[in-house]
Amino acid sequence: QQQVKQSPQSLIVQKGGISIINCAYENTAFDYFPWYQQFPGKGPALLIAIRPDVSEKKEGRFTISFNKSAKQFSLHIMDSQPGDSATYFCAASIGTGNQFYFGTGTSLTVIP
Amino acid sequence: DSGVTQTPKHLITATGQRVTLRCSPRSGDLSVYWYQQSLDQGLQFLIQYYNGEERAKGNILERFSAQQFPDLHSELNLSSLELGDSALYFCASSVGQSVNYGYTFGSGTRLTVV
Numbered sequence: 494q495q496q497v498k499q500s501p502q503s504l505i506v507q508k509g510g511i512s513i514i515n516c517a518y519e520n521t522a523f524d525y526f527p528w529y530q531q532f533p534g535k536g537p538a539l540l541i542a543i544r545p546d547v548s549e550k551k552e553g554r555f556t557i558s559f560n561k562s563a564k565q566f567s568l569h570i571m572d573s574q575p576g577d578s579a580t581y582f583c584a585a586s587i588g589t590g591n592q593f594y595f596g597t598g599t600s601l602t603v604i605p
Numbered sequence: 606d607s608g609v610t611q612t613p614k615h616l617i618t619a620t621g622q623r624v625t626l627r628c629s630p631r632s633g634d635l636s637v638y639w640y641q642q643s644l645d646q647g648l649q650f651l652i653q654y655y656n657g658e659e660r661a662k663g664n665i666l667e668r669f670s671a672q673q674f675p676d677l678h679s680e681l682n683l684s685s686l687e688l689g690d691s692a693l694y695f696c697a698s699s700v701g702q703s704v705n706y707g708y709t710f711g712s713g714t715r716l717t718v719v
Binding site: 495499525529534535536537538539582584586587588589590591592593594595596597598 | 607609638645646647648649650653660661663695697702703704705707708710711712713
């Protein structure tokens with residue numbers, strides 16, 4: 494079964510708007526939560542990541558909000574730009590584990 | 606360019622056939638991971654090799670196998686192909702054995718089974 498559930502499947506946002514993508518997980522052993530950005534024809538690339546000891550992490554226009562008690566985390570893209578149009582994947586992993594558990598992805602389109 | 610090289614970029618083959626996908630990791634990386642990306646399943650972990658040895662297995666079918674060679678490149682072999690095997694296959698590499706070291710993905714091989 495899907496260990497990390499992601500929504501929405503697709504998102505259309507006006508330029509300058511805020512894009513919000515949500516993920517939820519069940520396994521409380523997860524301790525690393527990255528977001529990956531994937532452009533067509535390319536592999537996923539790490540965008541930003543968070544560990545559960547903090548509730549928020551910000552890098553430029555990208556912010557991860559983390560709610561440990563609800564087992565949810567989200568990606569906020571402020572001032573969304575057409576160049577942000579891509580597929581975004583949330584993921585989770587266990588410390589010394591070997592794999593990431595990925596969400597099913599969100600296709601973001603930012604309209605000029 | 607991520608530094609992880611995957612070949613070929615595209616592959617079209619018939620059902621029942623066998624194909625080999627190749628991955629060269631970033632210089633200095635010892636781990637290679639294979640993932641399958643299908644439309645409805647997202648990215649699914651298949652298998653990991655570290656310095657030539659299998660380290661972890663995920664949802665890899667028995668028809669699929671992989672290996673890592675002394676020069677650290679890896680090959681994913683897919684046999685008795687079915688229509689449902691059509692997907693993007695990604696390779697990723699990292700310097701260590703676990704996800705703590707982060708991953709770098711290649712650009713993928715798009716496999717179409719007809």
